[in-house]
Amino acid sequence: MTTPTRRELANAIRFLAIDAVDAAKSGHPGMPMGMADIAEVLWNDYLSHNPGNPGWVDRDRFVLSNGHGSMLQYALLHLAGYDLPIEELKNFRQLHSRTAGHPERHETPGVETTTGPLGQGLANAVGFALAERLLAQRFNRDGHTVVDHRTWVLLGDGCLMEGISHEVASLAGTLGLGKLVALWDDNRISIDGNTAGWFTDDTPARFEAYGWRVIRDVDGHDSEAVKAALDDALSQASKPTLVCCRTTIGFGSPNRAGKESSHGAPLGKDESEATRAALGWTHGPFEVPEAIRDAWRATDAGAAREAEWTERFEAYRAAHPDLAAEFERRTQGALPETFVADADAFIATLQDDGPTIASRKASQMSIEAFAPLLPELIGGSADLAHSNLTLWKGSTSAASTDANANYVYYGVREFGMSAIANGLALHGGFIPFDATFLVFSDYARNAVRMSALIPAHAIHVYTHDSIGLGEDGPTHQPVEHLASLRYIPNNDVWRPCDAVESAVAWKSAILRKDGPSCLVFSRQNLTHQPRDAAQVAAIARGGYVLKDSVGTPEIILIATGSEVGLATQAAEQLGDGVRVVSMPSSDVFDRQDAAYRESVLPHAVRKRVAVEAGVTGFWRAYVGLDGAVIGIDSFGASAPADKLYVHFGITVEAIVEAAKAL
Numbered sequence: 001m002t003t004p005t006r007r008e009l010a011n012a013i014r015f016l017a018i019d020a021v022d023a024a025k026s027g028h029p030g031m032p033m034g035m036a037d038i039a040e041v042l043w044n045d046y047l048s049h050n051p052g053n054p055g056w057v058d059r060d061r062f063v064l065s066n067g068h069g070s071m072l073q074y075a076l077l078h079l080a081g082y083d084l085p086i087e088e089l090k091n092f093r094q095l096h097s098r099t100a101g102h103p104e105r106h107e108t109p110g111v112e113t114t115t116g117p118l119g120q121g122l123a124n125a126v127g128f129a130l131a132e133r134l135l136a137q138r139f140n141r142d143g144h145t146v147v148d149h150r151t152w153v154l155l156g157d158g159c160l161m162e163g164i165s166h167e168v169a170s171l172a173g174t175l176g177l178g179k180l181v182a183l184w185d186d187n188r189i190s191i192d193g194n195t196a197g198w199f200t201d202d203t204p205a206r207f208e209a210y211g212w213r214v215i216r217d218v219d220g221h222d223s224e225a226v227k228a229a230l231d232d233a234l235s236q237a238s239k240p241t242l243v244c245c246r247t248t249i250g251f252g253s254p255n256r257a258g259k260e261s262s263h264g265a266p267l268g269k270d271e272s273e274a275t276r277a278a279l280g281w282t283h284g285p286f287e288v289p290e291a292i293r294d295a296w297r298a299t300d301a302g303a304a305r306e307a308e309w310t311e312r313f314e315a316y317r318a319a320h321p322d323l324a325a326e327f328e329r330r331t332q333g334a335l336p337e338t339f340v341a342d343a344d345a346f347i348a349t350l351q352d353d354g355p356t357i358a359s360r361k362a363s364q365m366s367i368e369a370f371a372p373l374l375p376e377l378i379g380g381s382a383d384l385a386h387s388n389l390t391l392w393k394g395s396t397s398a399a400s401t402d403a404n405a406n407y408v409y410y411g412v413r414e415f416g417m418s419a420i421a422n423g424l425a426l427h428g429g430f431i432p433f434d435a436t437f438l439v440f441s442d443y444a445r446n447a448v449r450m451s452a453l454i455p456a457h458a459i460h461v462y463t464h465d466s467i468g469l470g471e472d473g474p475t476h477q478p479v480e481h482l483a484s485l486r487y488i489p490n491n492d493v494w495r496p497c498d499a500v501e502s503a504v505a506w507k508s509a510i511l512r513k514d515g516p517s518c519l520v521f522s523r524q525n526l527t528h529q530p531r532d533a534a535q536v537a538a539i540a541r542g543g544y545v546l547k548d549s550v551g552t553p554e555i556i557l558i559a560t561g562s563e564v565g566l567a568t569q570a571a572e573q574l575g576d577g578v579r580v581v582s583m584p585s586s587d588v589f590d591r592q593d594a595a596y597r598e599s600v601l602p603h604a605v606r607k608r609v610a611v612e613a614g615v616t617g618f619w620r621a622y623v624g625l626d627g628a629v630i631g632i633d634s635f636g637a638s639a640p641a642d643k644l645y646v647h648f649g650i651t652v653e654a655i656v657e658a659a660k661a662l
Contacts, residue, residue: 004295006223009044010036011281012079012292014252017071018275019285020092020099022266027093027101030249030262031069034220035154035185038245041226042152042183043076046234050302051081054109057331057428058309060149061112061128065121066156066185067102068264073111074099079288079296082110086286105426105454113426114454117446119162120419122182125153126168127423127432129180129240130398130408134378135429138403139327144316146309146327150179157188157195160203167416169240173211175399178237181230185220187249193260204244213239220245252279330376330429333457333513339373343507346370350499351536354528359521359561360463362499364389366506371406374431374510378424380408381435381461382417388435388463414440418447418460425456431510433459437469438478438520441485451516452490459509463521465495466613467648468562470523473638483618485518486586492517494585495612497564498528501584504539508588520561524641527565529582542588543600546580547571553579555607555659558622560584563611563650570655578659579605586622607662613650628658 013036021027048060064073071092077084084098091097098108102116112128115121128151136147159165172180184203188195204214213236218229226245233241250262253275267275276282283289317324329336346369355362371377371392378398381390395407410417417434424432434444441448441462451458467477485493494505494517502521509517529546538544543558547568554577559567564582571578581600583589589597601608601622608627610619616629623629632648645651 004292006037006040008292009295010040010223011252011279012288012296013039013072013075014279015276015281015283016075016078016089016286016288018267018272020071020074020089022268022272022285023090024093025266027071027266028068028264029071029267030189030256030264031066031156031185032072032075033251033253033262034187034247034249035069035072036251037221037223038183038185038226038247039072039076039154041223041230043080044296045227046230047152048149048305050306051077051110052303053306054082056306056309058147058149061125061151061427063112063121063125063128063151063153064103064115065125065153065159066118067115067121069156070099070101070103072154073103074108077108077110079293081297084109090286113423114450117450118156118158119160119164120447120450122153122155122159123164123168123416123419123447124423124426125151125180125182126172126177127420127425128427129172129177130175130420131424131427131430132179133177134398134405137401137405139323141316141320141323144312144319146313146316150181153180153182154185155182156185157199158190160184160201161199164415164419167413168420169207169212170210171411171413171416171420172240173207176211176238177240180240181233181243182240183243183245185247186244187247189249189258189260189263191260191263204242207242211239213241215241215243218243218245220247221251254278326375333428335510336373340507340511342373343370343503347500347503347507347536350503351531354530355499356525356527357499358523358525359496359498359502360389360523362496362502363461363463363506363519363521364392365499366503368392369503370506370510375404375406376430377510378406378408378430378432379435380410380417380421380433382410382414382440383412384436384463385409387437388461390433390435390461410434414443415447418444418458419450421458421460422447422451422454422456425458426454431457431459433461435461435463437464437476438462438481439464439476441478441481441518445484448485448491448516448518449488452488455490455515457513458516460516460518461521462518464523465520465561466522467632467636467644468522468524468613468641470641470644471638474635477636478614479632479635480615482520482612482614486618490515492585492587493520494518495520495561496584497559497561497582498526500529500531500536501539501582504536505584508540508585522562524562526562529564529568539582539584540588541592541596542585542590543581543583545600546582548579549577551576553577553605555579555609555662556581556601556605557655557659558583558601558608558610558619560612563613566650566652566655567611569652570659573652573656574659607659609655609658609662611650611655613645626662628662630654630658
C-alpha cells in the first residue's frame, strides 16, 4: 500500500466508530464520522502528548465536550498507541469495558475528564487552561519554561446551546486564556433534526463579544483548511480561539449523511457496507491496514517530546531546586509534610479558645490558617466572596500576572464555576474550592455530581445553610438541599456545629483525594461545644458522641450544624440517660467500621430524635420509623432567624417534647 492519505487516516477513525456502534447496537456514529478529518489533523500535527505516559505533566489536554461521540476519542486513543487495544473497541458500551458510552476518566487511559452532560467538557477545558496559565506564572523562569501546553476542546451545537457554555466562555474571554482552542462541529443537526428551528444564534459574533478570537467558515472535511485554521489559532496567545468548522454529520453515509438519523443510532449492516463503498474502504469490521496503523503511530513523537521536556526540567532543577521540588510535589498531588500536624495544632487552638461565631466565619479562619500552608489551594466565589467569607489575607486575583495568583472571581456563574473547579482539580497542581449560597447549589448540582463521578478533588463551599439566614425569605432558604447533596454517591457533605468542626471539615476535605466535599456553613453564630481530645479526633469520623449519659443512654439525640446547640440544651433539660451525637458528615460516618458506628449509635437504643433545619425524610435511616425527626418539610418564610426557628418548631422545647413522647 502506498503512503496513506489524510482522508484514509481519517477513515480509520470513521470505520472504527461505525463498527463499534454497529457491534454494540447502540451509540452515536454521526459525530465521529463528521469530525474525523478535524481530529486527524489535530492529533497528528498539533497535539503534544505521549501515549506511553498519559500522565505526563506538560502534555496538551484534549477534551471531547460532545461526549456522546465517544468512539471518536476511543478510535484516536487506539490508533495513537494508548493502552486501548482493539478488543476494547469491540466491547464498546459493554459492562466492564474501558469504552463506555461517554468518555470516563477513571476507566480509559488518555481521557482527561468525564464528559456526557453537554457543555461541561468546555467548562472543564477552561479550568485546564486556567491551571496551565497559573502554573506557568508560578514556576516558569527566564530560560526555563517547564509549563507550556495547550488545551484543545471539541464541541458541538448542543454544547453551545447549554447555558453553561455562555458562563464559561464569557469568563475565559475575560481572563484571556490564550492557550485554549475550541473546535466547533457546526453540523446544524441535533437529535430532533435541523437546528434551524431552535438554534439560530450568530455564534461567531457571540464568541467575539466574549473576547474570543474567532476563525470562521472552515471546511471541516478539508484537511488543509483545518490545518491553516489551527496555524492561525496558534499565531496569537492573548485570547482563546473558536474555530468554526462546517461539517456533515454522518459524512460518507450515502443515505444518512446530513440527517439526524445518523446522530444516535447504528448505521446497520447495509448502510455500513454502502458507506465503505462510498469512501473506498475495502477492509472488514475493526480492520485497520498495517500501513495506516503504522502511519498513525509514526506521526506520534510523544516519547521524544517528553524526553526533551525531562531534559529541560533537569536543567530547571539545577537552576531552581526549590521550585522544582515544589512543582513536583504539587503536580504529584502530595501535601506538605507538616500539613497534618500544623492543621491539628490549629484545631486544638480553636478548641481551647472556644469562639462563638458563625461557621462561615470559622470557615474563613480555617482558610486563613491553611492557605499559607498550601500554595496549591485556589479559591473562588460566585460573586458572594464577602458573604461566603472565602477571601483571605493572601488572596490574589487569578486575572493578575502575579506568580501567586490564587483566587477566581467567577461572577454570578454557579454552574460554570463548579465545572471549572473540576477542570482545575483534574489538571493537577491545584486543590480548588468554590463558593455560593447553599440554596444556589441547585444551579451547580450537575457539576457537583460530576465532581463525584469523575472523581475530582474539588471542595464546594456553601454558606447561609438554612432558615437561619432569616429575612431573605424562602427563595434563599435551603430546605431540601442538604439531603439532595447527601444522596449524590461519593460526595462528602459536612455541616459543622462550631469553629472546631468547621476546621476539621476543611482538613478532611483537603486530605480527601478520591472525590469532592461540600462544606456547609451558617450565617448565624454557633455556640462552641466543649470536648476532650478524643472527641476532637473523632470529628473526622463524621459522627461522634458529643455529650453522654453517666450510664447506658436511654435516648439518643442526633443533630448537625446549628441544631447541635439546641440538642445539647435539650439534653441538659432532660437529665441523665440522654446521649447527644453530633453528625457533621453522615457520608463519612457511614464509611466507618461497624464497631465504631455501633459505639456511637447502639442498636439497642431505639429511642432516637434527629434534628436538622431541613427536610426530615433523610434522617429516617438513623432514627427508624419509631423515632422522631424535627425539621422543616415546607418552604421557609421571611423573618428574623430566631422567630423562624420558633415558627417552624425547631426549638429546645420541641426536642424535649419529642424525647419525652418516645
